[in-house]
Amino acid sequence: MLKLSVADDANVQPLASLNDHRMSHPPPSPIYTLRGAGGPLNSLHFRCYGEDAPLLFSGSGKGCIHIWNLNTRRTNKVIEGHSGSSIIWVCTKRSKDTLISQGRDMQICLWDLGEGRCDLLDSVWTGSVGFCQCSMLETSPISSLLAFAGQQTEEIKIIELPSKIQICTLMPVAKVGMVMCINLFQPDSCPGPLLLAGYEEGSLLLWDVTQQSILSQVKAHPDPVMCLTFDPTRLRGISGSSEKNLSSWKLDEKNNLQLQGGVTLANPGVSQLCIREDGKLLASAGWDSRVRVFGWKKLRPLAVLQYHTDMVLSVAFSDHQDPRQRLMAAGSKDQRISLWSLYNES
Structure with a gap:
C-alpha cells in the first residue's frame, strides 16, 4: 500500500521512462478488491460525503448497477433497470438521493435512493447507439443540466432535470464524425455553462451552451x-484515444483551446481519464490492463x-471529506474493482 503526500513526491523515484520498463520501488497493491459485478465494469462513481456509509456505484456490461458499501466491502443493493443492456x-x-x-x-x-428505496423516478430516451457517456452539471440544489449524445451521430442534447425541458441541441457544421465523449462545466470566467466534446475525427470542440456556438476547435x-x-479550476484538460499519446491542452483567457503537448504511453489505448479533486493526481485506465498515475x-x-488481467475500463477518485481516507477505484473487463490508497496526506 502506497501512502505518500504528493507535496513530497520529489522523494518518490518516478518511472525510469514512460515506457514502464522499471520502477525503483515495486508497484503498490490494492488495499482490497470488490468481486461479484458479473460483467465488465464500464463506470464507477463514489459517494463518500455526509454521515452515511461511504458508497461506490458501479455499472456493468451485464446491465446491473451495484451499490457497494465501502465499510463492509459488500453490496448494499443491485439495480437491474436497463433490460439487461450494458x-x-x-x-x-x-x-x-438521486x-x-x-x-x-x-x-x-x-x-x-432515499430511505433505502430503489425506485425508478423517470427516464429519458436518447436515441444514441454510441458509447458516449453523459455529463451532468448541478446548477442549483434542485436542478441540473444533463448533456448526452443524441440520435444523430454528431448531435449533443442538453436538458434540465428534473423537468426534462430541452435546453439546446449542439450540432457542428463541419464533419467531425460521431461524438465520443463530453464534459459539461461552469467556469468562473463565463456567465453560462460550456461543454467540451471529443469527436471521432480526433477533434476537440468547445461549445458555448447559451449561445449554442463553437468557441474553439483543435x-x-x-x-x-x-x-x-x-x-475547471486550472482550465486544463487532457484526452486519450486508441493510440499511445495523451494530449494535454488548456483554455486561455479568450476561451481558446491550446495544445500543450502530452504524454507518450508504453502501450496504446485509454478508456478513461480522471483528475483527483485536489488537482494533484491524474489516473488513466489502460487497454493494456494497467492504471497509470501522474502528477x-x-x-x-x-x-x-x-x-488487473484484462483492459481497465473505468477509474474514479473518491470524494471523502477527510483527505487521509481518499481512495481510487479501477474497474476492469475482468469483472473486478480494485481499491487503492495513493499519495494521501499524512
Missing part, C-alpha cells in the same frame, strides 16, 4: 477521442498499477 455511466446528485444511470438501451434512468488526436477530463501539474509519472 450500463455505460452512473452518477449521483449531491443535493438529494442516482442517474445510462444504458445501451438508449435510456437514461433516474432512481430514488485537432487533438489522429484517431477518435475516446475519453477526456477537464480541471497533474507537470504530468510527471508516479506509478504504474499492475493488478
Whole structure:
C-alpha cells in the first residue's frame, strides 16, 4: 500500500521512462478488491460525503448497477433497470438521493435512493447507439443540466432535470464524425455553462451552451477521442484515444483551446481519464490492463498499477471529506474493482 503526500513526491523515484520498463520501488497493491459485478465494469462513481456509509456505484456490461458499501466491502443493493443492456455511466446528485444511470438501451434512468428505496423516478430516451457517456452539471440544489449524445451521430442534447425541458441541441457544421465523449462545466470566467466534446475525427470542440456556438476547435488526436477530463479550476484538460499519446491542452483567457503537448504511453489505448479533486493526481485506465498515475501539474509519472488481467475500463477518485481516507477505484473487463490508497496526506 502506497501512502505518500504528493507535496513530497520529489522523494518518490518516478518511472525510469514512460515506457514502464522499471520502477525503483515495486508497484503498490490494492488495499482490497470488490468481486461479484458479473460483467465488465464500464463506470464507477463514489459517494463518500455526509454521515452515511461511504458508497461506490458501479455499472456493468451485464446491465446491473451495484451499490457497494465501502465499510463492509459488500453490496448494499443491485439495480437491474436497463433490460439487461450494458450500463455505460452512473452518477449521483449531491443535493438529494438521486442516482442517474445510462444504458445501451438508449435510456437514461433516474432512481430514488432515499430511505433505502430503489425506485425508478423517470427516464429519458436518447436515441444514441454510441458509447458516449453523459455529463451532468448541478446548477442549483434542485436542478441540473444533463448533456448526452443524441440520435444523430454528431448531435449533443442538453436538458434540465428534473423537468426534462430541452435546453439546446449542439450540432457542428463541419464533419467531425460521431461524438465520443463530453464534459459539461461552469467556469468562473463565463456567465453560462460550456461543454467540451471529443469527436471521432480526433477533434476537440468547445461549445458555448447559451449561445449554442463553437468557441474553439483543435485537432487533438489522429484517431477518435475516446475519453477526456477537464480541471475547471486550472482550465486544463487532457484526452486519450486508441493510440499511445495523451494530449494535454488548456483554455486561455479568450476561451481558446491550446495544445500543450502530452504524454507518450508504453502501450496504446485509454478508456478513461480522471483528475483527483485536489488537482494533484491524474489516473488513466489502460487497454493494456494497467492504471497509470501522474502528477497533474507537470504530468510527471508516479506509478504504474499492475493488478488487473484484462483492459481497465473505468477509474474514479473518491470524494471523502477527510483527505487521509481518499481512495481510487479501477474497474476492469475482468469483472473486478480494485481499491487503492495513493499519495494521501499524512
